[in-house]
Amino acid sequence: MKRTDIATLGEFGLIDRLTKDIKLTQKSSIKGIGDDAAIVDHGGQRTLITTDLLLEGIHFDLVYTPLKHLGYKSATVNFSDIYAMNGTPQQITVSLGISKRLSVEDIEDFYSGLKLACEIYGVDIVGGDTTSSFTGFTVSITCIGTAEEEKTVFRNGAKDTDLIYVSGDLGASYMGLQLLEREKTVFDGDKDFQPDFAGREYLLERQLKPEARKDIVNMLAENGIVPTSMIDISDGLSSDLLHICSQSNAGCLLFEERIPIDYQTAVMAETFSMNVTTVALNGGEDYELLFTVPLHLHEKMNNLKGIRLIGHITPPEQGCCLVTRDGQEMQLRAQGWNPLAEE
């Protein structure tokens, strides 16, 4: 029997192969696989559904991840997917596979982070499944949200000449992860692991306790702006912008000098001898919103805080390009974090 190694396909290749023949047959299924969230319509408002599976050793390391933070992050990364559809998260279900190493107090810590996130974002915990795990800690969260039909934003709506914006800054979460990994190696075996993170709190917070950009979605709504396309940056700016372009059948020009990078991110990249643009393009886990708006909104967008114009959409035949600081055009590639790729 033929046995194809999954690494030869990677995450997106595997998903493609498994789901290419899946058709929607129910009248209530509006949008299936391929965006930040699925959409179902049971009358009334549209219901958005997104789900994330987080596995110990793959997505988090309990050596340096406080369980309260992990609970918080498990919730916000799902909220982020709902905001990326221009929706409002409303409910989550929480499934946990609990390894024997964890105590009741550990799980309570996890839940306290989860509950805090839910309180801040106005989301209810409505169900889930709890079981033991022979192996690592397993977290599966599904988030249910709502969106108005005419205001739902997909990945596939970007048009030629649209402006590309991103919220916040990029690369900090990745540098936070590098920092934690380095300290873990240095302190390996030391039970009283208390590294000095002074002055780097921003990087750690971006990695360990990211927020979802509810504020950006609200700001756009208050200003009557509905993006033509939107995605949240989980895999990395490159990978996620390429999702928008391929699903919109469009190209793009992205300007390196416009990519927003925090001072701490730049300093830490320097320390690690990493190219900070590469970090911002491919680091991922930023949970910022990447979206496009029509060109004629340029002036209006100029007045909005917390977002940055980073490029514009082009015809598909021009491809997806990064314009470097010295004016060179380079093809944009997805080098985002891919947990199923070959190492």
Place this chain on the structure above:
Amino acid sequence: MKRTDIATLGEFGLIDRLTKDIKLTQKSSIKGIGDDAAIVDHGGQRTLITTDLLLEGIHFDLVYTPLKHLGYKSATVNFSDIYAMNGTPQQITVSLGISKRLSVEDIEDFYSGLKLACEIYGVDIVGGDTTSSFTGFTVSITCIGTAEEEKTVFRNGAKDTDLIYVSGDLGASYMGLQLLEREKTVFDGDKDFQPDFAGREYLLERQLKPEARKDIVNMLAENGIVPTSMIDISDGLSSDLLHICSQSNAGCLLFEERIPIDYQTAVMAETFSMNVTTVALNGGEDYELLFTVPLHLHEKMNNLKGIRLIGHITPPEQGCCLVTRDGQEMQLRAQGWNPLAEE
């Protein structure tokens, strides 16, 4: 710092502790934790949500579980929860943590079972998350369904004198599991593991490829019957009937001689020197529907096929009792399969 071992609380104790202070704050959250599915209302029909986490080594053993069957079962056990609310499953999301041992073809087999179940039950696959797993194969499915507001059935509606019915027969799935485990031990180490299961197909099918009782829900609807309470039997008849009684603040009388048991189940219990009533009460994974209807429907219920009257609801002070074949009354106990209990 205090560290309480999770086994001291068990699954239900832990869930209680974690969720006792969770309140619903959103107008759209109708029903939270504590039933077969949660209910949200975004206008129009009510939306039901249920989720199940299946972990290798805990919930399934890939030595004797064909991946196609596992895919089928992963879907139907979720559909079963939606039917237990008198609802209709409409969509699922599928999250997989894939261990390196599995090939692309293995995952395709899993998906073929999943797709088959979805086709048969009229359900769409609308999303999910796919990642690698350092450890075992991890399956997390969330099912979205609909229900009419006045026809939704909860666990908490059973009233004194209501009749208790169960669909199909009980204990077969558990005996199927025993059979598979025994053959696994016998053939341990033999790569060409081909045990002879002739004449025991029913037990194996009940364990490996269970159906959800859509037919029973449809039959009740066609006859204009809305149960006062309902649950699907996943933990075992005892445990799940006790859920109905405690949530309805009621007692019950369950008659041993009326518990439906298939001939093959009885024979296999005999072979294994097990008490077949214990198997039917506590085996679990039957995915049959357990429900109550008002006494005055007795005659009407008599004409329905595929269900069995097994007892009736009593005042809470009478407790939950099993009437044995020789007329003794015994207190009913939950000895259902509890993956977080102390061994």
